[in-house]
Amino acid sequence: MPEYQTHPYDVLIIGAGGAGLRAAVEAAASGVKVGVVCKSLLGKAHTVMAEGGVAAALGNVDDRDNWKVHFSDTMRGGQYLNNWRMAELHAQEAPARVRELEAWGALFDRTTDGKILQRNFGGHRYPRLAHVGDRTGLEMIRTLQDHGIHSGMDVHMECTVLSLVMDSGRVAGAFGYDREKGHFILWPAKAVVLATGGIGRAFKVTSNSWEYTGDGHSLAYRAGAELLDMEFVQFHPTGMVWPMSVRGILVTEGVRGEGGVLRNSEGKRFMFDDIPDLYKAQTADSEEEGWRYTQGDKNARRPPELLTRDHVARCINREVKAGRGSPHGGVFLDIAWIKQHIPKAADHIKRKLPSMYHQFKQLADIDITAVPMEVGPTTHYMMGGVRVDGDTQMSTVPGLFAAGEVAAGLHGANRLGGNSLSDLLVFGKRAGEFAAKFANENPAGAIDDAQIQDTAKTALEPFDRGPAGENPYQIQYELQDNMQELVGIVRLESEMQLALEVVAGLKKRAVRAGIAGHRQYNNGWHTAMDLENLLTISEAITRAALMRKESRGAQFRDDYPEKSADWAKHNIIVRKGDTGEMVVEKRPTTPVRDDLQQIIGEFK
Numbered sequence: 001m002p003e004y005q006t007h008p009y010d011v012l013i014i015g016a017g018g019a020g021l022r023a024a025v026e027a028a029a030s031g032v033k034v035g036v037v038c039k040s041l042l043g044k045a046h047t048v049m050a051e052g053g054v055a056a057a058l059g060n061v062d063d064r065d066n067w068k069v070h071f072s073d074t075m076r077g078g079q080y081l082n083n084w085r086m087a088e089l090h091a092q093e094a095p096a097r098v099r100e101l102e103a104w105g106a107l108f109d110r111t112t113d114g115k116i117l118q119r120n121f122g123g124h125r126y127p128r129l130a131h132v133g134d135r136t137g138l139e140m141i142r143t144l145q146d147h148g149i150h151s152g153m154d155v156h157m158e159c160t161v162l163s164l165v166m167d168s169g170r171v172a173g174a175f176g177y178d179r180e181k182g183h184f185i186l187w188p189a190k191a192v193v194l195a196t197g198g199i200g201r202a203f204k205v206t207s208n209s210w211e212y213t214g215d216g217h218s219l220a221y222r223a224g225a226e227l228l229d230m231e232f233v234q235f236h237p238t239g240m241v242w243p244m245s246v247r248g249i250l251v252t253e254g255v256r257g258e259g260g261v262l263r264n265s266e267g268k269r270f271m272f273d274d275i276p277d278l279y280k281a282q283t284a285d286s287e288e289e290g291w292r293y294t295q296g297d298k299n300a301r302r303p304p305e306l307l308t309r310d311h312v313a314r315c316i317n318r319e320v321k322a323g324r325g326s327p328h329g330g331v332f333l334d335i336a337w338i339k340q341h342i343p344k345a346a347d348h349i350k351r352k353l354p355s356m357y358h359q360f361k362q363l364a365d366i367d368i369t370a371v372p373m374e375v376g377p378t379t380h381y382m383m384g385g386v387r388v389d390g391d392t393q394m395s396t397v398p399g400l401f402a403a404g405e406v407a408a409g410l411h412g413a414n415r416l417g418g419n420s421l422s423d424l425l426v427f428g429k430r431a432g433e434f435a436a437k438f439a440n441e442n443p444a445g446a447i448d449d450a451q452i453q454d455t456a457k458t459a460l461e462p463f464d465r466g467p468a469g470e471n472p473y474q475i476q477y478e479l480q481d482n483m484q485e486l487v488g489i490v491r492l493e494s495e496m497q498l499a500l501e502v503v504a505g506l507k508k509r510a511v512r513a514g515i516a517g518h519r520q521y522n523n524g525w526h527t528a529m530d531l532e533n534l535l536t537i538s539e540a541i542t543r544a545a546l547m548r549k550e551s552r553g554a555q556f557r558d559d560y561p562e563k564s565a566d567w568a569k570h571n572i573i574v575r576k577g578d579t580g581e582m583v584v585e586k587r588p589t590t591p592v593r594d595d596l597q598q599i600i601g602e603f604k
Contacts, residue, residue, distance in 0.1 A: 002453065004186050004452065007035060009188070010027075010034070010190050011033070011191045011193065012189035013192075013432075014161050014174060014193065015039075015197060016042055016195075017195060017197055018137070018141065018404065019405075019406075020045075020193070021045075021144035022144055023429070024151070024432060025148050026433045027433070028153050036154065039196075040157070040211055041158060042157055046208060046212060047137045047140060047424065048138040050421050052257065052418055053129025053418050053421070055124065055128050055417075055419045055421070056070075056130055057128060058116060060115040060130075061111065062118075062126040065127075065128060068091070068603065071596070072604070073603075076600075076604070078411050079553045080592075080600075081412035081589060082409065084590070084592045085391065086410040086427070089391070089427075093426045097426055097429065098130050101144075104146075106139050107132060118131070119258065120302065121253055121257050121417040122256070122312065124417075129418040133351075134352070134353050156187075161175070161215065162177065163222065165448070165452070167448070170397065171445065172446065173447065174186075174187045175455050175456075180520070181519070182518070184459075190442055190445070191399045191436070191438045192435075193403060194386060194400070195428065197405045198405045199214035199382045199534075201213045202479060202480065203233075205239065205248040206380070207380045208379065215530075216406035217230075217540070218536040221540070225387070225397045225400060226386075226396045226574070227408070227573070228409060228574075229572055230572065230574050234382070235377040235378065235379055237312035238255070239377065239378025240360075242328035254356075256333070258352050259294040259335065261287075261303070261333075262312075262315075262331055262332070264319045265332075269304075270315060270319050279307055283307065284300060287303075295341075310413075310553050313377040313489060317377060317489050319331055330376030331374070331375060332374060332375075335349055335372075356368060357369065383411045383412065383413065383553070388407045388409060390409065391430070394434060403432075414554045462514050463515060466516060469512050469513050470514060472513040472515065473527055479502075479506055479535065479538060482502045482503075483538055486542075487538075490556050490558050491545055493559055496542050499538075499542045500546075506531075544572045547586065548567060550567045552567065552568070571587050572584060
């Protein structure tokens with residue numbers, strides 16, 4: 001029988017990005033014993049790749065901004081499918097969370113009078129993103145990591161969680177293994193917080209790091225939690241497209257916030273050609289007005305390059321398909337053009353966008369202060385995820401909480417840029433707070449050793465099959481190719497039905513996966529263990545996208561190109577059925593509270 005180590009905690013947090021670390025800080029402050037499990041090394045979480053800034057209505061650059069405007073912008077960006085209570089709490093609490101981060105040592109860029117500087121970003125009415133150049137996520141992780149270590153938490157680095165341990169319908173801990181040595185580990189816990197991030201590695205072109213294989217979504221689903229709005233996968237409009245070795249790496253929206261413009265191969269700023277009715281009143285009707293907006297003119301409206309990400313991505317996709325794309329299948333993003341307006345523009349760009357300058361210089365041998373970049377859409381963010389209570393972040397499984405990208409509700413059908421980092425802070429804190437409260441009010445669950453042994457035995461089966469089994473890398477490659485082609489930016493019923501057939505076939509092959517070698521440093525084993533998660537969330541995304549017969553936010557269906565009045569009032573729930581089948585349900589949204597509905601109408 002496989003042996004395992006045991007490390008018990010009151011609160012176990014799975015994931016050490018912004019949400020996980022903020023949850024750990026808050027839970028530790030309550031006096032409970034906290035453990036953090038992360039798939040990579042501490043400090044290497046994907047949050048470090050969030051570049052542009054953290055959205056919070058501080059009002060430092062434009063005093064017209066306040067939480068009500070931020071709330072309204074978030075609801076409009078999410079096409080009003082958002083969990084309105086989460087959107088309310090997020091807008092109200094984000095400023096305090098940012099100031100708290102500053103008090104803990106985060107070094108934000110400053111206005112001339114010493115306040116936290118804020119920049120423009122897509123979908124936000126006013127300059128709202130507090131930033132550290134274009135390295136905001138890195139500064140957030142550095143600050144939270146330092147503060148978290150001093151708050152008191154145990155960290156288990158380079159570990160993969162294979163399953164949640166259950167006791168009579170409630171969570172009792174987690175079971176997994178040490179990726180370095182291959183040892184199995186049991187983490188008994190009174191409460192578990194999922195903070196595992198997204199699902200981008202289910203697609204071929206993605207800005208996401210290798211860890212993003214849908215682990216938290218799948219763990220929650222298998223434990224009986226409900227998933228919400230899994231059809232809404234955000235394709236960030238600007239990822240690198242060349243060289244191929246770096247295809248998909250994120251190009252921050254901050255480039256456009258600082259005045260960068262999108263052009264096709266004919267040199268035309270094509271975003272002016274297609275402005276949604278919902279945003280026409282707030283969008284510039286000339287290039288000159290758009291430029292003034294990026295420079296802080298309060299009487300100017302934002303340029304169309306700063307429309308929501310779903311819309312910009314589809315416009316880029318349209319230009320490429322029409323034959324007006326760049327040489328490598330994207331379009332041109334030009335920040336160098338600001339030299340027409342700003343003296344010493346090269347120095348200005350290097351100061352405002354240091355990471356982007358170095359990224360293109362080192363990876364593509366391109367000087368963005370002199371020539372345009374080539375960019376195209378890249379799988380970036382998952383709006384769908386674990387359905388949670390807006391106040392506590394607890395899922396439909398007692399004792400199981402979720403925060404950050406793995407949790408759904410805040411962003412609705414489409415996330416605004418910068419809302420992700422404030423999401424991590426606001427709901428990471430709440431998840432940690434209420435997980436600690438649950439742990440203090442409930443006894444530890446019972447651990448079923450037979451359940452542990454079954455999981456361990458299944459995890460070791462690829463070694464028994466050896467290299468004669470199916471190649472796990474090949475299965476993952478085929479899944480990524482098919483999800484990119486069949487369930488990507490533009491969707492069709494026939495293609496998604498084909499995707500379901502592909503996923504079903506890959507599931508059969510995945511249970512026959514075989515690997516060579518031993519349990520130490522075995523990437524083949526890690527990949528084989530990721531397959532169930534990737535296949536589960538791919539099926540959930542596809543089934544939800546098939547059910548939503550309309551185009552809304554991040555979902556665009558070529559066969560249903562218009563919004564539906566009926567679907568405007570419904571979310572989609574995915575859950576595991578009693579016999580193990582995936583159940584997909586249409587569920588009415590909760591009516592928005594009257595006072596919040598009034599705010600939405602006021603700032604439309």
